[in-house]
Amino acid sequence: MDRGDGSIKYILSGEGAGIVFTIDDTTGDIHAIQRLDREERAQYTLRAQALDRRTGRPMEPESEFIIKIQDINDNEPKFLDGPYIATVPEMSPVGFSHLSPSGTSVIQVTATDADDPTYGNSARVVYSILQGQPYFSVDSKTGI
Numbered sequence: 001m002d003r004g005d006g007s008i009k010y011i012l013s014g015e016g017a018g019i020v021f022t023i024d025d026t027t028g029d030i031h032a033i034q035r036l037d038r039e040e041r042a043q044y045t046l047r048a049q050a051l052d053r054r055t056g057r058p059m060e061p062e063s064e065f066i067i068k069i070q071d072i073n074d075n076e077p078k079f080l081d082g083p084y085i086a087t088v089p090e091m092s093p094v095g096f097s098h099l100s101p102s103g104t105s106v107i108q109v110t111a112t113d114a115d116d117p118t119y120g121n122s123a124r125v126v127y128s129i130l131q132g133q134p135y136f137s138v139d140s141k142t143g144i
């Protein structure tokens, strides 16, 4: 029904309307007016309606829609329980692998990443040791 002559007025309501999102009341275009952080809030449910600008009467029933915030990789993995302190007896057996777990397990470290685990590799954690070779190694998957 919108002939583009400005006779229709669009209004927005719902979560974050007027604060996070705004609508151009002539075109119906919706814009974000704040920076969005998926880790703070992953989606918003909004409602929009087209009104006759002259009478204020609705032109159609209100429609609901959901805006999902697409993730970017903006969080690095963190060791929430660190710093870790562990002890290992001297002369302990060396070596470790899944096939021959005969070596000495010293500690398991666990890192978490706040990004979306269901999208891409942004939340994927791989463990490696920066210092301490050749005496220590870490399993890249388990952190043992």
Ligand SMILES: [Ca+2]
Binding pocket: 073, 074, 075, 076, 077, 113, 114, 115, 122, 123, 124
């Ligand atoms: Ca990440």
Ligand SMILES: [Ca+2]
Binding pocket: 038, 039, 071, 072, 073, 074, 075, 114, 115, 116
């Ligand atoms: Ca993110």
